[in-house]
Amino acid sequence: MKNKKKNSSFKKFIAKLHLWLGLGSGLIVFIVAVTGCIFVFHDEIKDITRDYRKVTPEASAYVAPSNLQNKTKSLFPAAQPGMVVYQGRDRSAFVYTLINEVPHHIYFNPYSAEFLQKENLENDFFLIIEDLHMHLWLLPEIGKQVVGISTLIFIFMLVSGIILWWPKKRKNLKKRLKIKLNAKWRRLNYDWHSVTGFYISLIALFVAITGLSFSYEWMNHGLYDLANFWQEKPGDQLNIQIENTNYSEVAMDIALAETLKLKPGDEMFFVWDQVEVHP
Numbered sequence: 355m356k357n358k359k360k361n362s363s364f365k366k367f368i369a370k371l372h373l374w375l376g377l378g379s380g381l382i383v384f385i386v387a388v389t390g391c392i393f394v395f396h397d398e399i400k401d402i403t404r405d406y407r408k409v410t411p412e413a414s415a416y417v418a419p420s421n422l423q424n425k426t427k428s429l430f431p432a433a434q435p436g437m438v439v440y441q442g443r444d445r446s447a448f449v450y451t452l453i454n455e456v457p458h459h460i461y462f463n464p465y466s467a468e469f470l471q472k473e474n475l476e477n478d479f480f481l482i483i484e485d486l487h488m489h490l491w492l493l494p495e496i497g498k499q500v501v502g503i504s505t506l507i508f509i510f511m512l513v514s515g516i517i518l519w520w521p522k523k524r525k526n527l528k529k530r531l532k533i534k535l536n537a538k539w540r541r542l543n544y545d546w547h548s549v550t551g552f553y554i555s556l557i558a559l560f561v562a563i564t565g566l567s568f569s570y571e572w573m574n575h576g577l578y579d580l581a582n583f584w585q586e587k588p589g590d591q592l593n594i595q596i597e598n599t600n601y602s603e604v605a606m607d608i609a610l611a612e613t614l615k616l617k618p619g620d621e622m623f624f625v626w627d628q629v630e631v632h633p
Contacts, residue, residue: 368514379507382490386501386565389487396480406470409463411443415614417467419625420604422449425467426460433460440610442621446470488568502569509562512555519552 401407419438426435426449437450447464450457461470475481489497521530531552533545567574610625 368517371510371514375507376511379504379511382501382504383508385490386487386504389483390565393480393483393487396483400480404471406461407441407446408444409446409465412465414465416440416447416464416610417462418604418607419610420607421467422447422460422462425462425469426451429469430458430460430472433458435460437624437626438606440464440621440623440625448473498569502566505562505566505569509559509566512559512562515551515555519548 422438423435426433430451430453433451433453435449435451438447439450440447445464446461448459448461451460452458457475459473459475461473462468463470485491488494488501490500491497492500519530521527531549533549534541537545563573564577567577606625606627610623613620613623
């Protein structure tokens with residue numbers, strides 16, 4: 355009898371925590387979930403709504419990154435061109451740049467250097483959605499913690515919900531996993547919530563735990579180690595040594611050309627100037 359009373363009291367305590375923590379964190383988790391669903395398909399939505407992201411693939415080589423940087427500067431004299439991104443044989447390339455301290459993407463045809471579009475990243479819908487998802491439009495250091503704490507509460511709710519759902523007797527587990535379709539509507543409604551909630555909670559638990567890696571560095575490192583079974587893996591990077599004796603050529607142009615020779619099947623490249631001068 356004592357054990358039954360203890361179990362009953364524990365479940366009541368868990369139920370109250372489940373309720374009040376749900377009220378406190380539910381709205382934030384809902385916002386993070388909806389914005390995450392939108393952002394995860396941002397590439398597909400952009401391809402439908404922004405025709406300048408696609409080009410006709412050609413057999414010719416890409417225009418050198420320094421040429422795209424120079425053209426950006428000529429088109430927008432206030433620009434400070436930085437990284438050049440080649441997105442694929444059938445996609446436009448873009449230059450990341452600051453124009454009057456405002457970040458922009460300047461899109462070009464990667465075969466002809468034809469100017470296609472200028473994107474102001476401060477006004478980009480999907481980056482606004484990403485910031486809402488990651489930081490709730492708060493300062494990053496504050497918003498990241500708010501989202502992280504809310505996610506931790508959400509994980510507790512999922513676990514506590516499973517505890518509340520779990521039957522006292524193992525033989526009743528099979529019944530809990532099925533919806534009684536011929537029952538009255540109250541029971542049917544309860545079954546839909548209970549049964550589907552259990553299955554969805556397993557997926558949601560995985561999503562929430564992995565999502566914590568964006569808020570907490572320790573979780574990021576922990577998941578990385580777990581995925582690699584605590585073994586060191588070689589970095590997926592090419593260490594290309596270039597001795598540039600022809601000063602009429604730009605080092606990053608040579609780097610892209612050499613990388614294309616080594617990885618002809620790859621399509622997406624991020625190119626920027628990280629030249630180290632050695633005596």
